[in-house]
Amino acid sequence: MKLIYSDDHRDHTGAKEMRYDQMIPMSESPERMNMIMTALAEAGFTDVIPPATYGLDVAHQVHDPAFVSFLERCYPLWEDEFGTGGFATAYTFGMRGMDQVPNASVHSMLSCYTFDVCVPFVKGTWQAIRSAKDIALTGVDLIQDGEQAVFSICRPPGHHASQDMAGGYCYLNNAAIAAQAHRNKGAKRVAILDIDYHHGNGTQAIFYDRADVFFASLHCRPEDEYPFLMGYDTETGFGPGKGYNLNLPMPRGTDFRAWSKALEIALHRTRNYAPDVLVVSLGVDSFAGDPVGGFELHSPDYIEIGRQIRALDLSTQFIMEGGYAMEALGTNVANVIKGYSH
Ligand SMILES: [Zn+2]
Numbered sequence: 001m002k003l004i005y006s007d008d009h010r011d012h013t014g015a016k017e018m019r020y021d022q023m024i025p026m027s028e029s030p031e032r033m034n035m036i037m038t039a040l041a042e043a044g045f046t047d048v049i050p051p052a053t054y055g056l057d058v059a060h061q062v063h064d065p066a067f068v069s070f071l072e073r074c075y076p077l078w079e080d081e082f083g084t085g086g087f088a089t090a091y092t093f094g095m096r097g098m099d100q101v102p103n104a105s106v107h108s109m110l111s112c113y114t115f116d117v118c119v120p121f122v123k124g125t126w127q128a129i130r131s132a133k134d135i136a137l138t139g140v141d142l143i144q145d146g147e148q149a150v151f152s153i154c155r156p157p158g159h160h161a162s163q164d165m166a167g168g169y170c171y172l173n174n175a176a177i178a179a180q181a182h183r184n185k186g187a188k189r190v191a192i193l194d195i196d197y198h199h200g201n202g203t204q205a206i207f208y209d210r211a212d213v214f215f216a217s218l219h220c221r222p223e224d225e226y227p228f229l230m231g232y233d234t235e236t237g238f239g240p241g242k243g244y245n246l247n248l249p250m251p252r253g254t255d256f257r258a259w260s261k262a263l264e265i266a267l268h269r270t271r272n273y274a275p276d277v278l279v280v281s282l283g284v285d286s287f288a289g290d291p292v293g294g295f296e297l298h299s300p301d302y303i304e305i306g307r308q309i310r311a312l313d314l315s316t317q318f319i320m321e322g323g324y325a326m327e328a329l330g331t332n333v334a335n336v337i338k339g340y341s342h
Contacts, residue, residue, distance in 0.1 A: 001341055002150045003040060003048045004138045008131035009033065009155040011124020015087035018117045026120070027292055027324040028169040033155050036320070039330025043338050045151075051134035052141070058184065059133055062176045062206050064164040070102070070109045071129055071171050075121045077106035088121040090114045115167040116227075128156055129171045136174040139317045140181040143277060149316040151282075151337060152178065157321040159200035159281045160227065168198065168226065175281045175319045176206045179213050182277045182317075189214065191275035191314075193266055195305065196283020196321040197293040199231030199247070203281065209241040214273045216266040218259065218286075220294055221249035244273075252294040256301040259286065263308055271312060278314040283321035284332040290325040302332045306339020316340070 010030045016023045037048075059068050078088035090110035094100045102108040132154035139152035158175055160168030179190040192207070194200035194217040207213040222231045237245040246269055248262040270278065284302060285293040309316065318337070323329045 001045060001047070001337060002142055002147060003045055003153055004051055004135045004142070004150060005033070005037065005048050005153040006050050006131050006135060009128035012122060012128035012156060013124065014122050015089075015120030017120070026169075028156060028322075030155070031326065032323065032329060033153065035326055035330035036153060036333045039334040040337065043334040045334070045337060049138070051131065051138040054134050054137045058137065058177050058181045059172055061184075062163065062173060062180050063161075067113050067164040068172070070113045071166065072126050074106060074109065075123055075125055077109075078121065079123075081106065084123065089117055089119070113165060115165045118168050119166040119171060125171070132156055132158065132174050133172050133177055136178040136319055137181055139319070140178050140185065143315050143317050144182070144185040149318070149340065151318040152320065154320045157283070158202070158319070159194055159196060159283070159321050160198070160202045162202040162205040165202070167202075169322070170202060173202050173206060175200075175279050175321075176203050178279050178317055178319060179207070182279070183212060187276035188212070189273060189275040190277050190279060191216070191270045191273055192279045192281060193270060193309070194218070194281035194283070194321070195263070195286070196281055197285035197290065197295055198226055198283070198322065199249070200281055201227050201230040204230065204235065204245055204247075207241065208237055208245060209239045211240045211244050214244045214246075214270065214275065216246040216248070216269060218248045218250070218262045218266060220254070221251055224252040225294060250295070253296060255296040256298065259295065259297060260304070260308070263305065267308060267312060275314060278309075278312060278316045280309060280316060280318045281321045282318045282333065282336060284323035284329065284336070285325075287323070287325050287328055287332050289328060290323065292322065292324045299328055299331050299335060302335035303339035306336040306341070310340045
C-alpha cells in the first residue's frame, strides 16, 4: 500500500493544552508520526511518497473560506500583538447570545472559529495544516488513478473540524476534503467510516444534509466523552441527508467484543450504501492504554479491524486521525494496515 507522508508538520509543536485542571504538553505531537512511520516500515510498508501541492479549492467546498483564511492568518496576527514564541488560543467562545461574526481582532476570530482550547496555533501550524490537506488530496488522486488502497498519513488530524470551527487538535477536515475530492473526480457516493475513539463531529456536521456522503462513526458516547454535545444515535442526518449519518456511541470501558459488533453494523450499512470509495478516519485512541481514550481495545484487535474493512472490497483511503499511546501507537496503526493488506 502506498503511504503518503511529509515532514512538513514538524514545526506544529511546542504548545500546551488544558487537561481539566492542568496545562500539559500537547498529546498530539510530531513524535506520533515517528512511531507510525517506524512501525509501518518494520511491517514492510516502505512505499512512502510525498504529497503533491494543491490549492484551497476543495477545502473551500467543505469549509467556509473565511474560516480557512483565519487558519492561515491566525498566527501572524497573534505574532503582531505578542511577538514570536508562545501560542495563540481563544479566551472566549462565540456562545449563545453573542455575536458570531469576528471583527479585525485575532481574539474575536479565535472566539468564532475555534470551539475548544485544544487547537493552539504556533508558527508552523498553517504549514502543517496545508500539508495534511495535500496528503489527503494526493491519496484521492492515487485512488482515482486506480490504486486499490492508500494511506494518507495526515498530521494534524481533521475529524473534529466542521465547516467553520476548529477544535480537538483538528483545523481542516482532511477526511471531508478527501471525500469531496472523490466526488469532484466522479465518485457518485462516498462513505466515511470513522473509527477514532472520539465522535467525528466535524465530519458529521459537514455532510449532515447530504446523501452523496454517508458518514458512520464508532465512538465513546457523549455522556462520557469529548465532544460531549454530539454523537448521539438520534443524529441521523437532515433533509436530503436524512438516513445517511450513523452514530454508534458506546460507553467508556467498551471492549473489542462489543466494539466489533458496532463495526459490523457500520460495515453492513456501508455495504448497503454501495459507495464508489471508502474513506476511513483511522484513529487508534480506542486502545486500552491511550491517555486520551477510555475503550479497551488491544493491539491484535487492530489487525482484525483491518481485515473486516478489507472484506468490504472497496477502494479505500485511510486517513490518519487520533492515537496517543506512544508505545503502542505505531503497532496499532501498522496492524490495521497489515490486517487490510493480507
Ligand atoms: Zn480521537
